[in-house]
Amino acid sequence: MTASPLFGTLCLVGIGLINSSIARAARLHGLAGRIVTLDASQQACETALKLGIVDAAGTDPATVLAGADLIIVGTPVGAMAAVGAAIGPHLMPGTIVSDVGSVKMAVVRDLLPHLPEGVHFVPGHPIAGTEHSGPDAGFAELFQGRWCILTPLPGTDAVAVDKVTTLWRTMGSMIEIMEPHHHDKVLAITSHLPHLIAYTIVGTASDLEDDLQQEVIKFSASGFRDFTRIAASDPIMWRDVFLNNKEAVLEVIQRFTEDLTALQRAIRWGEGETLETHFRETRAIRRAIIDAKQA
Amino acid sequence: MTASPLFGTLCLVGIGLINSSIARAARLHGLAGRIVTLDASQQACETALKLGIVDAAGTDPATVLAGADLIIVGTPVGAMAAVGAAIGPHLMPGTIVSDVGSVKMAVVRDLLPHLPEGVHFVPGHPIAGTEHSGPDAGFAELFQGRWCILTPLPGTDAVAVDKVTTLWRTMGSMIEIMEPHHHDKVLAITSHLPHLIAYTIVGTASDLEDDLQQEVIKFSASGFRDFTRIAASDPIMWRDVFLNNKEAVLEVIQRFTEDLTALQRAIRWGEGETLETHFRETRAIRRAIIDAKQA
Numbered sequence A, B: 001m002t003a004s005p006l007f008g009t010l011c012l013v014g015i016g017l018i019n020s021s022i023a024r025a026a027r028l029h030g031l032a033g034r035i036v037t038l039d040a041s042q043q044a045c046e047t048a049l050k051l052g053i054v055d056a057a058g059t060d061p062a063t064v065l066a067g068a069d070l071i072i073v074g075t076p077v078g079a080m081a082a083v084g085a086a087i088g089p090h091l092m093p094g095t096i097v098s099d100v101g102s103v104k105m106a107v108v109r110d111l112l113p114h115l116p117e118g119v120h121f122v123p124g125h126p127i128a129g130t131e132h133s134g135p136d137a138g139f140a141e142l143f144q145g146r147w148c149i150l151t152p153l154p155g156t157d158a159v160a161v162d163k164v165t166t167l168w169r170t171m172g173s174m175i176e177i178m179e180p181h182h183h184d185k186v187l188a189i190t191s192h193l194p195h196l197i198a199y200t201i202v203g204t205a206s207d208l209e210d211d212l213q214q215e216v217i218k219f220s221a222s223g224f225r226d227f228t229r230i231a232a233s234d235p236i237m238w239r240d241v242f243l244n245n246k247e248a249v250l251e252v253i254q255r256f257t258e259d260l261t262a263l264q265r266a267i268r269w270g271e272g273e274t275l276e277t278h279f280r281e282t283r284a285i286r287r288a289i290i291d292a293k294q295a
Helices: A017-028 A042-051 A061-065 A077-090 A105-114 A158-170 A180-206 A210-218 A224-230 A235-244 A246-268 A272-291 B017-028 B042-051 B061-065 B077-090 B105-114 B158-170 B180-206 B210-218 B224-230 B235-244 B246-268 B272-291
Strands: A007-013 A032-038 A056-058 A070-073 A096-099 A120-122 A124-126 A147-150 A174-177 B007-013 B032-038 B056-058 B070-073 B096-099 B120-122 B124-126 B147-150 B174-177
Touching (some): A017 A032, A017 A042, A070 A077, A096 A105, A105 A180, A124 A158, A158 A174, A180 B272, A224 B180, A235 A246, B007 B017, B017 B042, B061 B077, B180 B210
Parallel strands (some): A007 A032, A070 A096, B007 B070
Antiparallel strands (some): A124 A147
16 A cells, blocks of 8 residues: 555546446555546536545546546446547547446447557446445445456557456456457346346336235335346436347347246146246256355 | 233144244244144154244144144145145134235135134235245244235134234234235236246346356346346245236236337337336336335
8 A cells, every 4th residue: 555556547437336436445445646537417526526535526528637547437338439539539648448338349339449549448347236326326345256347359458457457356356358249248148138127027017007006015025126126227327238238138138038938838838847947947046156156 | 921822822834934934933922822833844843843943843734733723824835725635624613724825816715615614714925035945944033024915805703813913913014904816916016927037037047058157157246146036936836826826927927028028129229218218217116115115
């Protein structure tokens, strides 16, 4: 901690749940000499300053980005092209740009073209979060024991990748390096499909007649409430995820629908053995997740 | 606590998660003079005795049921007809029979015909549980702050209903009285559909190629793991739920599938506004559940 910090100035673009958690963790672990945030919302800037999690905050890229060594973009992925256009002209060679977006191919597609020669791009995705959003929702321990996936393109400066790796490790994460395409395929099943299903089932319930809906709320402890937590996640962020990982998401929806139809058919025809066998198999996955300490 | 207990002898038929929790809570609150369990498994009987949660345990109905004032059946609902046939001949007039099954029409259909004249039947369903099963998994606080639904048929002895109500209230529950048919419809959406969906999505993941499956486990914190918890629930219990609430479950699967198809279409055609609007609406349900203190 007495050595000079890993980064002179860390600039967080967009100060939501993830970036505000990075601000807190980076400060706690002395990872940056100075932490600043660029956010299009004046109110978010003020909140971040009031919370004391950044040293400076502003809406003007030229001012805020000056002297930044690491920039982490934490906006919804649909905003990446606009963010790239806004920050690109102000980036100095040697700067590292990373992000925390839930899809990676679209981020590479939308952000990379705006980065000038000599800027190092290390896309990232921390597998951590809560159903809450905004700068108030962050906390320094969010990344403890969680994976962070980095998807640098071939030929990316190794020192830049190392520095981003060290940042995440110091904040408590384990690192996995992956190709963007593979990342998007894995996350389609582990994250995007579960969120879509949760949004769907909660939507199905909210379309019920009023009196039945009240009872759904009352008796939600019987299974339903587990879905409502993730269906309370940020609507803009998730809209952008689905629009920007369309191919992989549509593929897993298709698989899911086939599997649901098979169970539906087993229920209709009273095939108890089919149901029981299926329900036994899914227990093994739960045990594996507990063993992997990700439960 | 110094008054005589609500029930002289409480007999728990089947000593799994729910009934073993009742045993613990009933003892804690002095609700029964004596607590016994009838279970077809000699091993479950021994475990219950070893845990010290019952005063006696056995596999023979005639012996165990002798003198029981309240009998609570806590077996999978598919076993209700067999349980009825086994216990019916040993029941004395004035005995109260209840259950904790997750469906109610089928329990009335299968259990009631076996109960002799003068026996009071008060079907029940505590909206509480965990993904764990067996007598070891129970705990006395399971019902605290949770609802318990009772579905007595018209004309049921009011004193019997009152006594069962008092039992649940003393164990920490709130009581709701409902018709069996309505119960099954409400639970199809709050409980049965969520479990089926969770079983489906975890099954979809477990059908993936081995390397992808390892990654699903590793990165499950991104949403998937929330589903694996409920997909680890007891396979026999859930097989029986789906087979015994077929009509209501098939109806809600149909609604769910229509809704999922609509979102799938919005993703395919890039209809961001449709997605965002839907995702905003589901947040309201989460807030209502938090307000209802069932989160």
